[in-house]
Structures are given as structure tokens and as C-alpha cells.
Amino acid sequence: MKKIRNFCIIAHIDHGKSTLADRLLDFTGSVTEREKQDQLLDSMDLERERGITIKSHAIQMEYEYQGEKYILNLIDTPGHVDFSYEVSRSIAACEGALLVVDAAQSIQAQTISNLYLALENDLEIIPVLNKVDLPSANPEEVTDDIVDLLGCKPEEVIPASAKTGIGIEAILTAIIERVPAPEGNVDEPLQALVFDSVYNPFRGVETYFRIKNGEIKKGQKIKFVATGKDYYADEIGTLKLTQFPKATISTGDVGYLITGIKDAREVKVGDTITDATKPTQNPIEGFEDVKPMVFAGIYPVDTEDFEELRSSMEKLQLNDASLVFTPESSAALGFGFRCGFLGMLHMEIIQERLEREFNMTVITTVPNVSYHAYTTRDRETAFIVNNPSDLPDPSTVDRVEEPYIKATIITKSDFVGNVMSLCIEKRGQITNQTYLTTERVELTFDMPLAEIVFDFYDRLKTVSKGYASFDYTPIGMRTSKLVRVDILLNAQPVDALSALVHFDNAHTIGKKMCEKLKELIPRQQFDIPIQAAIGSKIISRETIKALRKDVTAKCYGGDISRKRKLLEKQKKGKKRMRQVGNVEIPQQAFMAVLKLND
Numbered sequence: 001m002k003k004i005r006n007f008c009i010i011a012h013i014d015h016g017k018s019t020l021a022d023r024l025l026d027f028t029g030s031v032t033e034r035e036k037q038d039q040l041l042d043s044m045d046l047e048r049e050r051g052i053t054i055k056s057h058a059i060q061m062e063y064e065y066q067g068e069k070y071i072l073n074l075i076d077t078p079g080h081v082d083f084s085y086e087v088s089r090s091i092a093a094c095e096g097a098l099l100v101v102d103a104a105q106s107i108q109a110q111t112i113s114n115l116y117l118a119l120e121n122d123l124e125i126i127p128v129l130n131k132v133d134l135p136s137a138n139p140e141e142v143t144d145d146i147v148d149l150l151g152c153k154p155e156e157v158i159p160a161s162a163k164t165g166i167g168i169e170a171i172l173t174a175i176i177e178r179v180p181a182p183e184g185n186v187d188e189p190l191q192a193l194v195f196d197s198v199y200n201p202f203r204g205v206e207t208y209f210r211i212k213n214g215e216i217k218k219g220q221k222i223k224f225v226a227t228g229k230d231y232y233a234d235e236i237g238t239l240k241l242t243q244f245p246k247a248t249i250s251t252g253d254v255g256y257l258i259t260g261i262k263d264a265r266e267v268k269v270g271d272t273i274t275d276a277t278k279p280t281q282n283p284i285e286g287f288e289d290v291k292p293m294v295f296a297g298i299y300p301v302d303t304e305d306f307e308e309l310r311s312s313m314e315k316l317q318l319n320d321a322s323l324v325f326t327p328e329s330s331a332a333l334g335f336g337f338r339c340g341f342l343g344m345l346h347m348e349i350i351q352e353r354l355e356r357e358f359n360m361t362v363i364t365t366v367p368n369v370s371y372h373a374y375t376t377r378d379r380e381t382a383f384i385v386n387n388p389s390d391l392p393d394p395s396t397v398d399r400v401e402e403p404y405i406k407a408t409i410i411t412k413s414d415f416v417g418n419v420m421s422l423c424i425e426k427r428g429q430i431t432n433q434t435y436l437t438t439e440r441v442e443l444t445f446d447m448p449l450a451e452i453v454f455d456f457y458d459r460l461k462t463v464s465k466g467y468a469s470f471d472y473t474p475i476g477m478r479t480s481k482l483v484r485v486d487i488l489l490n491a492q493p494v495d496a497l498s499a500l501v502h503f504d505n506a507h508t509i510g511k512k513m514c515e516k517l518k519e520l521i522p523r524q525q526f527d528i529p530i531q532a533a534i535g536s537k538i539i540s541r542e543t544i545k546a547l548r549k550d551v552t553a554k555c556y557g558g559d560i561s562r563k564r565k566l567l568e569k570q571k572k573g574k575k576r577m578r579q580v581g582n583v584e585i586p587q588q589a590f591m592a593v594l595k596l597n598d
């Protein structure tokens, strides 16, 4: 156990976390030439394409130092706030962290939020000044910033380049010398933390764990504490680029477990694995059930594909436990599902996976948060509203509550004014302002979650010229003056376009929605009035004028291939249209409310 080191890499996005991980694997000879591929740890196609780490993974390296063989377990962490619970679990499985800071960009918001998480878990922090090869690098100044932040000595900061290989050996030495060996007692009952799980269509759910106490043996009967279920450990092993089955995994080490579980929901990140016959009395603390934060409708473009969509969603759920869905129907869109996601990125990922892996063409409706409505008949019992069209008749509504968050934003002092006006526009109330250094300011706000769901990230990036990082935690429900704005096309209400908004913004949003829809809905053979309404009161109106001439006419007599191309294009465009009454609505229109400020 003395020869094991468990560590993670934490960094602000794009500071070089994945590149550094690749370089460490390379240097320790943990990958063969054939396996070499950029960003090895990001094994999902989607991850590689987007250049972000979606799911955390673990990998074991062996390294000889001063004649002794060491096992270094690198636990990778996802970088997006939607998956922050997974970051916190990965961090809890380590004793040390490499804090990677870009030598040109210095400390950024996520550097700090991840650092706090690591410090809360008592991790040994090894600061790495990455990208020193860049001409724009500013090593002295950034080292000073790091020293200020951590209170460490300047010589503890390791200058490195994940690109050219500078400093990699020094990093490995620091991991061995500075990160403590795991503690724990092999004779105590098994106590292992689940920090990740991955679904494999052939083998079922693979659970990644870190043993705090005791040991796990192949064939042993084990128990998941949170779900209370027992299983047999059919296979256990350690993780390199491929899996290495083992007979025993002991205290301090990291490994994988296969039990034949076929449903991802049965394995929860943060749960404790213990022995079924001699269970531990102290499950590892801090387990929480992750709850969906954002809801949206997903409908098949072709109504006949509903059953196929259901089976695709069920399969997706088997490997993504954080996805929830219930069937719903919409007058405009027919049968579909109301789905719950961890955040906007998660929603995009699910939508893309449905299309890529299951070949489904779907229409997604405007995302919304989950509201609590209380009626005048029963002022005590909350009616959960996950879809704006489920809001009870306004005349019977006593009050509506919406989820609030505590938002933490770190930015440069120059942008404090901009960030504050943005947050206030988004109905935020400032609760604290702290200067971390003379240049960096931490602001905290109480804000409605619904305001973050829309264009908040993009706006924050713009007003701070990219220099603001953002994190949030839910702080419960609060009463708000919310109304439902309905949209009517050709005098017919389109339920999928309804949104719950704050009363003070309702008129502006209604007006912008009408204008945006006018842009997005193609002109047709007749005039189409677009109206926004609160209850029976129309608050805004636009008209899409009828087409006057045949657009394909100009192709007449032209090159046939050009015409075919045009028709092909039209067919493709059609795929994502939805006929509502006699109006064809394209997919973008259902998301119009997200783009009101473009």
C-alpha cells in the first residue's frame, strides 16, 4: 500500500489536463505505440470531437523511482458544471491533485472552484505551470499568482509543457514524494467508494471504485449500501488502457467491478460497496442522489416512431442513470417524452446520442426547470410542473415557486460592473463580493435557476471577455410571480412553445418570441399570424406574409443536378419540420426562446 499513489488532475478548461494525462501515460510506458492516440482518456467519440471530458475515468501507471516500483492511479475528472457531482466523487477517491495552470492565462475561475473542492477533501496539491513553451507564457508572474493562491513556495511550482514534455519527470517525482500513500486497514470490513460507472453493452455496468478499507475478492458477495442490493463480484481488476482481471484488490487501490448489472440506475456514483455478509458500519460520507435540473420534451419527428424512440431512450437510460423520462403528449407534437437532464450540456449530449447511436430524428422543445404550483383549493400541497402546459388554470393558482441557486462567479475586477448588471437583469440578488487578489473578485448571487438555463453562459462569457468562471449550487424553492406565455400560430395555441416567465418580463419575451418565430418559420402559401398571449389576453402579434411566387421557377431549364440538389436540400430541411394545424414549424422554432437576444 505504501507504493500506491492516487491522484487526479484539476484545471480550468483548456489549460491542458488531457494533454498532460497523455504525456504521463506516454512517459511511464503505459501505452503501446498502437494505442497512441490523442486524448486517450476521452474514449467516447463525442468526447473526442467536443474536446471535453464528459465522464470521468481511471487509469493505472507503473513507474520506477529510486529502485522501487510504484503504482500511480490517475483518476480523470469531467470539466463541466453539469457533471460537478462526479468531479467531487473523483476527488474524494484521491490523496493528491495536480493543479494545472496555463502559463499564459494564469488562474481562472474553475482553477479556483476545483481547488476548493480538492482542499475540502484534504488533497495534497501539486501546482503545475503548464504551456511554458508558449511564446506568450508569463512564467514568473503566473508562478507568483499560484504562490499567492496556495501559500506555497515558488520552487514547489513545477514548470512544464504537456506538449513538448518539459517537466514530466519532475511531476512524476513530485507525485511519489509529495502525495501521501493511501491509509486504511486491510483487516476491516470492505468499504469502497464508487466514483464512476460505465455501461458496456456486452458486459453490463462496469463500476469503478477505490478501496478505503478491507479488500475485495473475485466471486465475493458484495452489497451496494445506497441501493441495498447484493451481487456477486463476477470479475474485478485494475484499469490500464484495457482491463486487467485480478483475484484480489486491496486497501488503497483503484479498480473495476463487473457484477452482471444491466441497468445503470442500480449503480450510483458516490455509493459505498461493502461485503454482503460482514457489512461496514460506516458507509463513505457525502453520497447524494443526483437530480435532474432541466426538463424538455423530446418528440419523434415522425409520429410513427414513438415506440422506437421509447426503446432508444430506455437503452440510453441503461447507460446514463442521470437521464429520466416520462411519456407525455402535446396537442402540437403528438406523443413524446418529458425528459429530465443534469443541465444544458447533458441535454445536448442526449439529443446527439439519440441521433448518432439510435438513428432517431427528434424535436426537442424549450427546456424549463421544475416548478411547484399551489392552488387556492389546496395551499399546502405542491403540484409539480415539469412542463409549462401542465400549469393549472391561472385563476385557480395561489402561488408558484421556482428553484433558486447560489451562483459563484469569479472574474477580473474590470468586469465586476458588467457581471453585476447581467446578474441583476437575470433576477439575481448579490449576496457577497470578495477580492481574492487585487485583480480577482468572487461574486455570489441568489438567482432563479431558470435564468441560467437559457443564454446565461454565453452572455457571461461575452460581458467578461471570457474571463469569468461560474459555478452553482441549488438552494431550494422560492415564490415568484410567474405567468405562462402561450404562442398561437394561425389562431391555434401551440402548447410546445409555451414558457413560464416572470410577470415583469412577460411582455418583452412575448414580443421577442413573435419576432423570432417570424424569422424562423418559412413563409407559406397564406398569411400566418403569430400571437403571444397570457391567458386570453393577446400581448403581441406579428404576421408571416404569404409567399408570392414559386421559388423553384428560376431553376426551370437549368442544370438538372442543381435542381436535384435543391430538392434534396429541401427534403433534408423538411425532415425536421413539424406540421401544426396547417403551418409547418422547423425545429429551431421550438428553441426560439433560447435565442431571443441574438
Ligand SMILES: Nc1nc2c(ncn2[C@@H]2O[C@H](COP(=O)(O)OP(=O)(O)OP(=O)(O)O)[C@@H](O)[C@H]2O)c(=O)[nH]1
Pocket (backbone or CB within 6 Å): 011, 012, 013, 014, 015, 016, 017, 018, 019, 020, 051, 052, 053, 079, 130, 131, 132, 133, 134, 160, 161, 162, 163, 164
Ligand atoms: N503550447 C502548448 N499547448 C498545450 C500544452 N498543453 C496543452 N496544450 C494545448 O492546449 C489545448 C487544450 O488542451 P487539453 O489537454 O485539451 O485541455 P483540457 O484542460 O484537457 O481541456 P478540457 O478536457 O476541455 O477540460 C490543446 O490544444 C492542447 O494541444 C503545452 O504544454 N503547450
